[in-house]
Amino acid sequence: MKTTLISVAMAALSLASGAAQAQALGYITWLGPRSDAISITTTHTTDFGTGGLNYKDANNQSFVAFCIEPLAPNGTQNKSVLYTSGSLSTAQSNLLQGLYSSQYSALSTPTAFAAFQLAVWEIVIDTTAPTLSVTDSSHQFHVKPKAGDTALTADVSTAAALANSFLAQAQNYAGPALYNLEVLANNKGGTTYNPLKSSGFQDLVVGTPVTPVPEAGTLAMFMAGLGTVAFVARRRRKV
Numbered sequence: 001m002k003t004t005l006i007s008v009a010m011a012a013l014s015l016a017s018g019a020a021q022a023q024a025l026g027y028i029t030w031l032g033p034r035s036d037a038i039s040i041t042t043t044h045t046t047d048f049g050t051g052g053l054n055y056k057d058a059n060n061q062s063f064v065a066f067c068i069e070p071l072a073p074n075g076t077q078n079k080s081v082l083y084t085s086g087s088l089s090t091a092q093s094n095l096l097q098g099l100y101s102s103q104y105s106a107l108s109t110p111t112a113f114a115a116f117q118l119a120v121w122e123i124v125i126d127t128t129a130p131t132l133s134v135t136d137s138s139h140q141f142h143v144k145p146k147a148g149d150t151a152l153t154a155d156v157s158t159a160a161a162l163a164n165s166f167l168a169q170a171q172n173y174a175g176p177a178l179y180n181l182e183v184l185a186n187n188k189g190g191t192t193y194n195p196l197k198s199s200g201f202q203d204l205v206v207g208t209p210v211t212p213v214p215e216a217g218t219l220a221m222f223m224a225g226l227g228t229v230a231f232v233a234r235r236r237r238k239v
Contacts (some may be wrong), residue, residue: 005206011134017217025057026057026073026082026083027080027081027082027083027099027117028056028057028058028080028184029055029057029078029079029080029081030053030054030055030075030076030077030078030079030143031054031055031056031062031077031078032053032054032077032199033049033051033052033053033054033074033152034049034051034052034053034113035050035112035141035187035238037049037050037051037110037113037114038050038051038110038114038116038141038155038159039146040114040159041143041144041145041146041147041156041158042070042118042121042134042141042142042143042144043140043141043142043144043222044070044121044125044141045070046147047146047147048070050113050117050118050159051113051114051116051117052064052065052066052107052113052116052117053065053066053067053204055133055204057127059081064118064206065184065205065206066116066117066203066204066205066206067117067120067121067203067204068088068112068121068124068183068202068203068204068205069119069203070121070202071202072186072200072201072202072203073201073202074201074202075186075201075202079185081201082186083184083185083186083204084185084186085182085183085184085185086183086184086203087183088124088183089210090203091125091127092117092123092124092127093181095123095124095132095170095171095176096120096124096170096177096181096205097173098169098170098171098172098173099116099119099120099123099135099167099169099170099173100172100178100179100181100207101173101175101176101177101178101179102166102169102170102173102175103133103166103169103170104116104118104179104207105178105209108165111155111158111159111162111224112162114159114163115159115160115162115165115166116163116166116167118134118143118159118160118163119132119134119166119170120151120164120168120205121134121141122134122139122163122167123167125139125140125141126139126140126141132164132167132168132170133167133169134160134163134167134176135160135161135164135178141185141199143156143160153173174208177210178206178209178210179208179209179210180207180208180209180210181205181206181207182204182205182206182207183203183204184203184204184205184206185203186201186202186203187228199211
């Protein structure tokens with residue numbers, strides 16, 4: 001999946017708790033959910049189109065964000081809203097980094113995007129649970145059958161199972177941090193996750209790829225190559 005970088009002029013955000021005082025980042029505009037989003041009912045949503053949310057920044061550049069406050073509204077579609085820097089706990093931050101680093105680049109289907117959003121919700125809502133699962137009915141957050149159903153529909157069951165797989169891999173991830181994660185907090189709702197938020201719009205998490213730094217050996221070879229090119233150019237001028 002191609003990831004679009006956010007070009008809005010944002011200060012670097014901290015995902016760790018106790019971050020510096022919130023900074024005004026700018027206005028972003030909600031464009032709507034994925035058109036192929038899977039409708040899922042959970043303890044915090046009712047038959048909700050679940051997946052990535054489409055936004056654009058002040059420079060009209062589009063990007064994908066994921067909700068971290070499912071009880072708060074998305075916003076008014078196509079209306080710009082002011083966001084500030086937000087924060088999450090260290091435990092939530094580490095799990096989200098594991099989730100993004102192990103899964104995000106491979107997301108391509110509606111089921112995968114829905115599973116990713118479910119995993120994000122589980123991480124921010126049930127961090128203190130002994131295990132992470134979107135199907136454990138003892139958790140504060142879990143997937144439920146739609147109204148009138150006695151069991152999960154096939155597509156929802158598949159997304160939930162995939163979300164649990166994502167969560168297990170996020171917990172076990174031990175590789176490098178591959179994404180810069182940013183928390184965008186609506187200016188009416190505070191700067192930390194609030195599951196009972198009743199004003200403003202939902203807070204968001206956005207991941208952009210970390211720009212790779214060349215390894216020392218690679219950088220040395222590159223510089224040596226430049227030196228060789230310069231040497232040949234000088235000899236040609238003398239001939």
